[in-house]
């Protein structure tokens with residue numbers, strides 16, 4: 001008998017011919033997430049088995065696996081030879097009084113001599129003989145699962161720990177996340193990574209209007225995201241001069257609209273240069289003036305050939321905050337350092353901007369010059 005972790009994957013089943021690519025990536029990602037641990041990895045027809053680890057590290061290993069996208073759930077199990085006698089002997093040791101229970105037998109190996117239902121009933125009887133407990137098929141307090149696999153092994157387990165789900169990181173390519181210091185954009189990065197997308201990040205700062213701590217905060221947010229997203233290249237670009245020029249030359253209510261349009265242009269430029277396939281933002285419909293449908297049309301329209309993903313678009317703030325808590329970015333996001341967007345903030349930003357007016361305001365600016373200078377001076381931080 002040995003202790004193992006039994007891992008299940010989810011949506012990969014849907015992937016038809018590409019399934020091998022997805023599986024290989026998932027196996028790589030599992031191994032990578034456990035690279036500092038000692039373990040054995042086995043891939044056995046629809047389940048992955050982790051064994052050979054130090055039992056004291058089990059919880060740490062589980063926490064790491066819980067961050068691997070593409071894994072659906074895992075169970076702490078014991079592995080036995082798949083024989084009736086060995087399984088029955090193991091089940092006879094179970095002590096579950098005074099609870100209700102049911103036994104579930106799954107037989108992936110159809111050569112196993114007894115079929116699932118009669119075997120489950122027989123194992124149930126063994127438990128009843130040895131314990132003061134009752135069978136409850138519909139709402140049991142304990143479920144005893146016996147999983148008989150193709151590798152001639154059986155796995156007995158009682159629990160099922162939810163993992164992330166989603167698709168293996170790296171199967172959807174790489175994108176550029178617009179990362180502010182707020183709550184929403186780290187969540188947006190996490191949500192896209194959950195669909196298999198790796199991300200680099202782009203942050204605009206307004207030093208010296210904003211301080212070093214505001215930048216440190218963003219570096220820390222990106223660092224926290226790496227637990228899920230893997231390596232992140234963080235581009236830090238100064239927005240100070242651009243903001244000053246917009247402030248000087250444009251009507252205040254269009255300030256944020258023009259800023260966003262320039263941010264989007266710079267983002268697309270970096271995407272093209274670095275071969276990144278999409279821009280990701282943390283926008284949520286109606287959350288603030290710059291996130292109305294019209295605002296997103298006016299800011300999105302400057303992006304020519306790159307899709308813009310806004311995974312938080314339909315989410316309530318509370319739902320976004322719940323995810324931020326779960327992925328451990330919330331506490332950093334709420335640190336009170338100023339974001340570049342709050343510098344020179346107009347009292348009444350336009351809620352329904354138009355492309356024509358935005359273009360008119362921009363005609364007072366050397367947009368191309370701003371973009372080139374900003375990108376020239378970018379700082380790159382590898383995380």
Ligand code: ATP
Pocket residue numbers: 177178179180181182183184185186202203204205280281282283287288290291339340341
């Ligand atoms: P967040 O919580 O992500 O900051 P928010 O509710 O504060 O979002 P906005 O400030 O309107 O919303 O920003 C909308 C989106 O624009 C952000 O989610 C982010 O993707 C991008 N963004 C805003 N400010 C910056 C910045 N300084 N650097 C990079 N991206 C930014």
Ligand code: MG
Pocket residue numbers: 180181182339341
């Ligand atoms: Mg913000």
